[in-house]
Amino acid sequence: MGLAGFEETYPRELSGGMKQRVGMARGLAVDPEILFMDEPFSHVDALTAESLRAEVIDIWSAQDKNPSSILMVSHDIPEVVYMADRIIVLGTNPGHLVKIMENPLPRPRDYRSPSF
Numbered sequence: 001m002g003l004a005g006f007e008e009t010y011p012r013e014l015s016g017g018m019k020q021r022v023g024m025a026r027g028l029a030v031d032p033e034i035l036f037m038d039e040p041f042s043h044v045d046a047l048t049a050e051s052l053r054a055e056v057i058d059i060w061s062a063q064d065k066n067p068s069s070i071l072m073v074s075h076d077i078p079e080v081v082y083m084a085d086r087i088i089v090l091g092t093n094p095g096h097l098v099k100i101m102e103n104p105l106p107r108p109r110d111y112r113s114p115s116f
Contacts, residue, residue: 001025002051017044021052028059028067035060035067039074053083061107081116082109 001021006014014022020043027035040056041049060066074080080087081103089098105115 001055002048017048020044021048024052024056032067033069035070037070037072040072041074041076041079049079053079057083057107078111078116081105082111 001024003018003021003025006018011019011022020040024037024040027037037056041052044052056070060070070083072080072083085103087101087103089101090096091098105113110116
């Protein structure tokens with residue numbers, strides 16, 4: 001998770017992004033069947049978020065150990081298109097289901113491809 005060298009660091013000494021990575025590592029450490037993430041990359045810089053997205057996808061795609069499903073809440077549309085196989089759009093006041101759509105883009109997805 002990119003935290004090597006910080007094993008002896010107190011939580012109060014970690015940056016917001018480092019705390020976010022610790023939270024993700026804790027969630028994955030218990031080998032969950034389903035992983036729930038709420039805006040998991042919102043408190044990290046763009047480069048860190050990009051590498052963490054790839055790491056989560058690699059962990060999820062591994063055949064030996066992985067969560068069978070990942071449910072992620074995000075407002076970042078490129079992030080959703082990059083990561084999700086199924087996208088659920090929710091409305092507000094009160095919260096309601098607007099649309100469920102399958103992501104037709106094949107993996108691995110490339111931000112720079114015209115279809116993206």
